[in-house]
Amino acid sequence: MSLTETSSSKCFGGVQKIFSHDSKELGCKMNFAIYLPPQAEDGKVPLIFWLSGLTCTEQNFITKAGAQRAAAEHGVAIVCPDTSPRGLNIPGEDESWDFGSGAGFYVNAVVDPWKKNYRMYSYVTQELPELVFENFPVLPDKISIMGHSMGGHGALICALKNPGKYKTVSAFAPICNPSQGQWGQKNFSGLLGPRGSGDNDLWAQYDATLLLKSYVGPPMDILIDQGAGDPYLHELLPENFVKACQAVNMPVVLQMREGYDHGYYFIASFIDEHIKHHARYLKA
């Protein structure tokens, strides 16, 4: 697969790059960002995937979170995909800020007209990792995943649906139980169809709180930071996820941060702790 480098800037001794490529899963051109720490000049390094929230592109995290400093310190790479397919001219794709473009929700859609292209789950767990392993000095068996809001949901489900693939997972203000919130319900209805039951309950296969019940794999040390002043708490429902973790003895730490909201100033304030958490497992 061919990559086109669209920007490259030295940053904290490493390099922050953006690439575009033609995605087979999504059927469109996609951008992703990769930060390579200085250690990547001398050998392969571990890799953290970052999944962003509603309305974001591959740019938000790399410009606003200030993660490169800690990534350089710990010698880990970070890859950030865009949050949905782009420019497909699907009717309705640009009509609302929380559905369609910028809102892939990290699922594989099964409903027309979305199912052909809205396959962000396969993109972020298969196509993008393979592309990155082929083209950059990263260690395929030392990867982990984190994200924010919709991307926190994405990180949790990717980790829970692929036991052992990711060494750890963390999230900022993740949508923890999308079946129970308006954002999740709107996107699951639109992309997955009406909620089914039993084996036909596709929603449950993309809901972190529900996935926990069927998780079989190594315990993961899950780290969640949540602003206590976040105006979207009713969409996020971290307490549901923590209860579900406790029920199955999954280690989880939920750090409620007094006064913090849902935005990147919150993420920047605690990103160092998250990267340190990931580095601990990636370099073990």
Added chain:
Amino acid sequence: MSLTETSSSKCFGGVQKIFSHDSKELGCKMNFAIYLPPQAEDGKVPLIFWLSGLTCTEQNFITKAGAQRAAAEHGVAIVCPDTSPRGLNIPGEDESWDFGSGAGFYVNAVVDPWKKNYRMYSYVTQELPELVFENFPVLPDKISIMGHSMGGHGALICALKNPGKYKTVSAFAPICNPSQGQWGQKNFSGLLGPRGSGDNDLWAQYDATLLLKSYVGPPMDILIDQGAGDPYLHELLPENFVKACQAVNMPVVLQMREGYDHGYYFIASFIDEHIKHHARYLKA
């Protein structure tokens, strides 16, 4: 003067806020950003002014530089104004990216139709500081100034034209000798008129390299970081400034950073060092 708070987010234990106000100097509504570190809850803190570059608003530095972490650590506030008056409907104000809106160049214009409003020098050295001192827990006798590119020029001239007012000054990739570069010549011509001579050489009164010759005041420990891979080096001319400093025994450190460009990934990589430099003089 009345301030309107337009946003507020907790960040590294302090708070990042944006305000708007009606500026008398500029004759329009202006936004500025202020970061108050956690220490400002218990008393007055020192203050650094940050001046941004061409095309920027009050947002660029606060979202991209990652300065709040070090500001919180050292207990200093940071104020970031916008880079020009806005929305005045002056003919030509929005025709080029490097003149008019987003390009106030930190001078007081004397040429019509700009001279009524394009008074960024007085705004950033007088009106804005007074507004900030009146409304926030900062120490008026513990202030310093820094900036980037056009704003690095702004920081250097503000410090050199007001001996003793700022405890120190630093800059990232500043336009050091604007009389000799195309950006400077375009803006000086447009805002100050054709270059005069002797006492009528208004350009020299806003050119850091030329101002050094007439500086009478305490020596300042000037810190400059410059990307060696910066594509705009021919506009910036740091070597001219350093030579002029050496001629008058002004302490200056110019750190040429191999491989770094002109953007915020460069600034973010070294902002900690600059804030530490300022804190050393602000807290002395």
